[in-house]
Amino acid sequence: MIEIKNLCKSFGDNQVLCDITETINEGDKVVVIGPSGGGKSTFLRCINCMEDPTSGSIIFEGEDLADMKVDINRHRQNIGMVFQQFNLFNNKTVLENITLAPVHLKKMTLEEAKAKGMELLARVGLEDKADVYPSTLSGGQKQRAAIVRALAMNPKVMLFDEPTSALDPEMVGEVLEVMKQLADEGMTMVVVTHEMGFAKEVGSRIFFMDGGKITEQGTPDEVFNHPKNERLKEFLSKVIM
Amino acid sequence: MNFAAKFDVFWELFIERGGWKRVLSVGLVNTLLIAVIGLLIGIVLGTLIGAVKVMPKYKLLPRILDKICTVYVGFFRGTPLVVQLLIAYYVLWPLMGISIPPLETSIIVFGLNSAAYVSEIMRGGILSVDPGQMEAGRALGLSYGTTMLKIVIPQAVKNILPTLGNEFIALIKDTSVVSFVAATDLYKTFTEIGNVRYEYFMPYLAMALMYMILVLLISWGIKVMERSLRKSDRN
Secondary structure, three states, rough: EEEEEEEEEEOEEEEEEEEEEEEEOOOOEEEEOOOOOOOOHHHHHOOOOOOOOOOEEEEEEEOOOOOOOOOOOHHHHHEEEEEEEEOOOOOOOOOHHHHHHHHHHOOOOHHHHHHHHHHHHOOEEEEEEOOOOOOOOOOOHHHHHHHHHHHHHOOOOOEOOOOOOOOOOHHHHHHHHHHHHHHHOEEEEEOEEEEEEEEHHHHHEEEEEEEEEEEEEEEEHHHHOOOHHHHHHHHHOOOOO | HHHHHHHHHHHHHHHHHHHHHHHHHHHHHHHHHHHHHHHHHHHHHHHHHHHHHHHHOOHHHHHHHHHHHHHHHHHHHOOOOHHHHHHHHHHHHHOOOOOOOHHHHHHHHHHHHHHHHHHHHHHHHHHHHHHHHHHHHHHOOOOOOHHHHHHHHHHHHHHHHHHHHHHHHHHHHHHHHHHOOOOOOOHHHHHHHHHOOOOOHHHHHHHHHHHHHHHHHHHHHHHHHHHHHHOOOOO
């Protein structure tokens, strides 16, 4: 579904990603773990070109997203993204947040988008929050609304950039629950997270990233119970499971 | 000084002989026309310039536009408004072989001048909006322009409304120089009343009061607008 070939990314002289080649297949639930500064978020953000790769290619639906001539906006409509800081539009109500893109990009009429939005909001338990502004929501509610906003575009793949890192501990569960549901429905997902429990339970493939490379990958069982890489062993010994 | 006599003269000319009608229907109307339309032009043009200024610059077109805008802002902030009025009316229009009446000239020059200031205000306002808002819009597949227009600029405008109010107040007061190109504004109509008996004491005092009331009304209006725009912060 997404083929990443020789992906490199540098910020000035600082090389953050070195020569990553990976294929993400339909239905995969890829969970990216690793120490801070290892390039996890940059890797995720390169997939939909929120960061332009320095070199290499991202093949999605037969086109190379890293190519500046490709209409990136069209492809991003099929790649949902959820941010650490939620990034709900502050000047729009929750429902307007959800309907804005599908209606503006002519994927749906306003009525269809509203119906779809309400249906999705009901699924994450936020139907009573449709007409309020994001500033009145709790962190967990904001993140659930942000997930709904991405889902309203009917994306083929969802990217999650540390979706629970900015949340109070007691709100982490509600967001992970929504993501689990999504995984169960067969959504292709790439998740950068520090929630090892979630990685173990939901992930179909785990990438361990360190120093700009994916130094180990495998099933949750392989990575968590039989790690080979020294740095991974050290990392796992330090995180609370 | 005989205040009573000065007041009597003013009363006679301003009230009894109906001088107030011209002050309101011509002077005040023109002053407001120049300031309001000028500000509107300034906001539209200034927003465009502000948006160009914050555009990512790795393509050629934004770089060229940016240079043009820098020169534009440099000229309009670097010369006095009166000079710009004179240049437009006595140099530019004749050079272009067109004739634009004083009032329209004033509106155009005030608009162009205001755009330079508004662009800097707007640039600051856009930069004050969390970059995550732009990212979220782009991640959904919206273009840079659409996200700017629908998400970032509305939030920027809310942040800069008090400053924009200041700009409007400054414009209102600056209109008092348009008589340099023979436009008739509040200043001009009050001066005309003074000219009748060469008695300017009361007319100019009344004029000062009128400008002040105007500015106070506008400040109040801005406060009301601000409050209604803040409704998305808490409700």
